[in-house]
Amino acid sequence: MAERRRKFWGWGYEDQGPNPEQQRHLAERMAKRFGLGGYAITPPPTESELNLRAPRIKPPDALAAICSSSVYDRAGHSYGKSFSDIVRAFRRDYRNPFDVVAFPRDERELVAVLEWCDRERLAAAPYGGGSSVVGGVEPPAQGDYRGAVSIDLGHLNRVLEIDRASRAARIQGGALGPALEDQLRPHGLTLRHFPQSFEFSSLGGWIATRSGGHFATLYTHIDDFVESLRVVTPAGAIESRRLPGSGAGPSPDRMFIGSEGTLGIITEAWMRLQDRPKFRAGASVTFPDFATGAKAVRAISQAGLYPANCRLLDPGEAANAGANQGEAAVMVLAFESADHPLEPWMKRALECCADHGGTIPAGADRTRADADATHEGAAGAWRNAFLNAPYLRDTVVAMGMVSETFETAITWDRFPEFHARLMATAGDAVKRVCGKGTVTVRFTHAYPDGPAPYYTILAPGRRGAELEQWSEIKRVISDELIALGGTITHHHSVGRDHRPWYDRQRPDGFATALKAVKRALDPHAVLNPGVLFDP
Numbered sequence: 001m002a003e004r005r006r007k008f009w010g011w012g013y014e015d016q017g018p019n020p021e022q023q024r025h026l027a028e029r030m031a032k033r034f035g036l037g038g039y040a041i042t043p044p045p046t047e048s049e050l051n052l053r054a055p056r057i058k059p060p061d062a063l064a065a066i067c068s069s070s071v072y073d074r075a076g077h078s079y080g081k082s083f084s085d086i087v088r089a090f091r092r093d094y095r096n097p098f099d100v101v102a103f104p105r106d107e108r109e110l111v112a113v114l115e116w117c118d119r120e121r122l123a124a125a126p127y128g129g130g131s132s133v134v135g136g137v138e139p140p141a142q143g144d145y146r147g148a149v150s151i152d153l154g155h156l157n158r159v160l161e162i163d164r165a166s167r168a169a170r171i172q173g174g175a176l177g178p179a180l181e182d183q184l185r186p187h188g189l190t191l192r193h194f195p196q197s198f199e200f201s202s203l204g205g206w207i208a209t210r211s212g213g214h215f216a217t218l219y220t221h222i223d224d225f226v227e228s229l230r231v232v233t234p235a236g237a238i239e240s241r242r243l244p245g246s247g248a249g250p251s252p253d254r255m256f257i258g259s260e261g262t263l264g265i266i267t268e269a270w271m272r273l274q275d276r277p278k279f280r281a282g283a284s285v286t287f288p289d290f291a292t293g294a295k296a297v298r299a300i301s302q303a304g305l306y307p308a309n310c311r312l313l314d315p316g317e318a319a320n321a322g323a324n325q326g327e328a329a330v331m332v333l334a335f336e337s338a339d340h341p342l343e344p345w346m347k348r349a350l351e352c353c354a355d356h357g358g359t360i361p362a363g364a365d366r367t368r369a370d371a372d373a374t375h376e377g378a379a380g381a382w383r384n385a386f387l388n389a390p391y392l393r394d395t396v397v398a399m400g401m402v403s404e405t406f407e408t409a410i411t412w413d414r415f416p417e418f419h420a421r422l423m424a425t426a427g428d429a430v431k432r433v434c435g436k437g438t439v440t441v442r443f444t445h446a447y448p449d450g451p452a453p454y455y456t457i458l459a460p461g462r463r464g465a466e467l468e469q470w471s472e473i474k475r476v477i478s479d480e481l482i483a484l485g486g487t488i489t490h491h492h493s494v495g496r497d498h499r500p501w502y503d504r505q506r507p508d509g510f511a512t513a514l515k516a517v518k519r520a521l522d523p524h525a526v527l528n529p530g531v532l533f534d535p
């Protein structure tokens with residue numbers, strides 16, 4: 001049977017995604033919404049249309065069997081899944097492809113590939129699921145590298161060991177979300193880290209980028225589930241001790257969590273697991289506006305209730321998700337537990353909502369044992385829209401729209417002014433650059449000391465100028481959010497795209513220390529040059 005292949009240019013497998021009729025339907029909706037006279041959907045690229053430059057390097061004989069220089073493999077690894085990646089793919093613009101893609105089958109082969117890169121001065125980019133939205137997986141555009149190698153960790157996809165007593169598992173870094181959960185399920189266990197990109201992102205990628213999962217509170221980032229790591233660096237392998245907690249100096253794990261493939265390749269991690277939830281409670285609460293709902297989110301996050309979901313959608317996001325017609329803000333609230341019914345927690349969270357002007361649906365505080373508790377009504381509509389969005393975005397790009405998300409975090413005391421100024425700046429930028437468009441917001445995560453707002457821009461682009469338009473809007477909004485004291489990223493990571501703002505956000509002394517670590521572990525600076533910092 002032929003192997004199911006992923007699209008080299010966009011989201012999902014080649015046999016997935018909207019069919020032509022669904023694409024037309026989506027494009028017509030967009031055209032109507034933005035008053036476009038007409039629309040055209042650019043067809044996706046085919047391999048035969050790409051004229052990739054000849055590979056500049058050849059793998060040594062000992063590695064030839066695990067290396068590929070096919071057009072499909074080189075093109076498929078040279079971009080992640082950001083707006084600019086998809087636009088460039090639709091333009092058939094693959095001017096800086098990898099020369100070789102290596103598929104090591106075990107750590108020994110991975111070490112051999114890295115040694116080859118180090119010896120020959122080849123830029124080496126770890127590749128997990130390739131879902132980076134910040135230019136994290138592509139070859140460097142500059143530097144005196146003799147060539148560039150993408151190191152695909154797809155074969156390192158197994159759960160190797162389970163410790164039931166401590167509820168933890170040793171898992172290989174290349175395991176994609178579904179494969180990882182499939183291997184834990186027979187043991188009644190789950191990692192329960194579900195980023196929107198879950199289907200096509202990997203454990204090593206999540207750890208390397210500090211990804212944010214579906215838990216809106218408490219276990220927001222993957223960081224919280226990491227018990228210990230094994231990392232292969234050009235200077236040798238480093239393995240940390242499995243401990244439930246430790247006060248022994250700065251944490252070695254913390255040095256690698258978020259290092260974005262610049263210090264080493266995460267080959268294995270012991271991860272803290274959970275029992276599969278048996279009890280669920282879900283409700284969607286409406287608020288007259290986003291600011292009112294935000295007060296309820298603050299009350300819930302400071303009450304120590306820790307709901308699994310507490311996403312607040314502004315009226316525009318609620319309408320886009322099909323949760324309502326855009327007349328109100330919606331909070332998607334959910335609790336889950338493997339251990340106990342959830343009525344008291346839900347009841348108290350709903351009281352917090354009611355105290356802040358929320359309208360509570362009848363029967364919302366019931367605990368249910370079936371997954372429907374969180375899959376019905378406005379919450380269900382939001383969930384479906386959330387899962388489908390990655391597939392639909394390719395069509396939105398193909399019809400020439402400019403679409404981008406900005407995710408950040410800010411303390412509650414500064415949130416009202418921060419949000420008002422950012423919405424105004426974003427609205428002005430979209431209007432100036434694209435003539436019209438929408439800016440919507442939701443909270444993806446919430447902490448006792450502040451929310452993580454996630455802004456979505458959607459605007460009709462000018463054919464051929466979409467990248468310049470995107471880049472100008474991104475510049476203006478990123479400048480503003482850094483000036484206002486926010487972070488350039490809450491969970492999408494830095495990569496190359498966020499570098500100018502990360503460089504301003506990161507304290508100078510810390511930058512110096514980070515570069516010293518880089519010199520110690522990757523003395524020839526072959527790992528992901530240009531990501532996070534200049535080597």
Ligand SMILES: Cc1cc2nc3c(=O)[nH]c(=O)nc-3n(C[C@H](O)[C@H](O)[C@H](O)COP(=O)(O)OP(=O)(O)OC[C@H]3O[C@@H](n4cnc5c(N)ncnc54)[C@H](O)[C@@H]3O)c2cc1C
Pocket residue numbers: 080081082125126127128129130131132133136137153173174194195196197200201202203204205206207208209210211212213260261262264265266267389390491492493495528531
């Ligand atoms: C539609 C969509 C939805 C998304 N939703 C979310 C979301 O909900 N939450 C979220 O946090 N992010 C989200 N992202 C961003 C992205 O999925 C995350 O950054 C994710 O963690 C990347 O994992 P990956 O395996 O795809 O990594 P890749 O894209 O393959 O790599 C990301 C970076 O990590 C490095 N890397 C990869 N594997 C390793 C390894 N084993 N060791 C060392 N370095 C490594 C790469 O070199 C690169 O710099 C989304 C992206 C898309 C396209």
